Amino acid sequence: MTRILHISDTHFGTEVPAVVEALVKQEATLKPDIVILSGDVTQRARKSEFAAAKAFFTRIGAPVHLAVPGNHDLPLYDVLTRSINPYRFYGKFFGARQQVWQDGRMAVVCLDATHPLRHTRGETKLESARDLLESARRAIGPNGLLCVAEHQPLDVKMPDDIPEILMNPGATAKLFSHYRVDIVFSGHVHFPLIRDTHKLFRLPRHFIISGAGTAVSRRTRSNAPNSFNLVDIKDGGVTIALHVYQPGGDFTIAQQAVFSREDSGWRGA
Ligand SMILES: [Fe+2]
Numbered sequence: 001m002t003r004i005l006h007i008s009d010t011h012f013g014t015e016v017p018a019v020v021e022a023l024v025k026q027e028a029t030l031k032p033d034i035v036i037l038s039g040d041v042t043q044r045a046r047k048s049e050f051a052a053a054k055a056f057f058t059r060i061g062a063p064v065h066l067a068v069p070g071n072h073d074l075p076l077y078d079v080l081t082r083s084i085n086p087y088r089f090y091g092k093f094f095g096a097r098q099q100v101w102q103d104g105r106m107a108v109v110c111l112d113a114t115h116p117l118r119h120t121r122g123e124t125k126l127e128s129a130r131d132l133l134e135s136a137r138r139a140i141g142p143n144g145l146l147c148v149a150e151h152q153p154l155d156v157k158m159p160d161d162i163p164e165i166l167m168n169p170g171a172t173a174k175l176f177s178h179y180r181v182d183i184v185f186s187g188h189v190h191f192p193l194i195r196d197t198h199k200l201f202r203l204p205r206h207f208i209i210s211g212a213g214t215a216v217s218r219r220t221r222s223n224a225p226n227s228f229n230l231v232d233i234k235d236g237g238v239t240i241a242l243h244v245y246q247p248g249g250d251f252t253i254a255q256q257a258v259f260s261r262e263d264s265g266w267r268g269a
C-alpha cells in the first residue's frame with residue numbers, strides 16, 4: 001500500500017498553532033509515505049513564513065515531501081520583488097517550482113500554475129507540463145501510478161468559486177488524460193472536493209481529483225473547517241478520506257470516497 005497525505009493552503013503567517021500541532025501529531029500516527037502540499041505554502045511569500053513552513057516539514061516523518069507554489073507564494077505588495085524575482089524565497093526554501101519525483105513504480109509531477117502578472121488565476125503551462133508528464137510516464141512505465149500536483153483546481157464545489165478554476169481546464173484535463181494520469185492534487189479555494197472526472201470532461205481516460213481545504217490556516221470558509229485528504233492506494237484501488245479538524249481535538253474522518261479502475265479510467269463508487 002502507498003499512503004499519501006495531501007495538505008494544501010497552509011498559508012504560513014496565518015497558521016493556527018493548535019491545528020499545526022494536531023496535524024503533526026496525526027501525521028506521526030498515519031505514517032504516510034509521501035506528503036504533498038498543493039500550494040499557498042505562505043500567506044505573503046515572506047522569508048519568515050517560508051522558514052516556518054520549512055520548520056513544519058522538518059517535523060514531518062514521511063520520507064518524501066513535495067510542494068508546488070500557489071498564488072500566495074509570490075509577494076503581492078512588494079511590487080519590486082514581484083517584478084524582478086518573485087519566486088526567490090519559494091526557490092530558496094522549496095527548490096524547483098516544477099519537477100518530477102518518481103520511484104520507478106509511481107511518479108508525482110509538480111506543476112506551477114502561477115504567474116507574476118496574475119493575482120489569483122492559474123494556468124497550466126502546457127508545453128512544460130507535457131515534457132514532465134512524458135518523462136514521468138517513461139520512468140514508471142504504462143502501469144505505474146502517475147499523480148499531478150497543481151495549485152489551482154480543475155473543478156470546484158461552490159458556484160462562487162468557478163472563477164478560481166484553472167484558465168485552461170479542458171486542455172489541461174486532455175493532456176493529463178493522454179498521459180494516463182491517475183490522481184490530481186489541488187487546493188486554492190479552501191473547500192475540499194473529491195471526485196472523478198466522468199461528468200466533468202469528455203476524456204478517453206478519466207482520473208481522480210483530490211481537492212484539499214486549508215490544512216492549518218485561520219483563512220477557512222464557512223462549512224469548510226481545516227482539513228486534509230488521506231489517500232490510500234492498495235490492490236489497484238484508491239480510497240480518499242477527508243479528515244476535518246475538530247476544535248480543541250484532532251482531525252477526524254468526515255467523508256470517504258472509493259475509486260476503482262476500469263477501461264475508461266478511474267470511477268468513484
Ligand atoms: Fe489559499
Ligand SMILES: [Fe+2]
Pocket residue numbers: 040070071072151187188189
Ligand atoms: Fe491560492
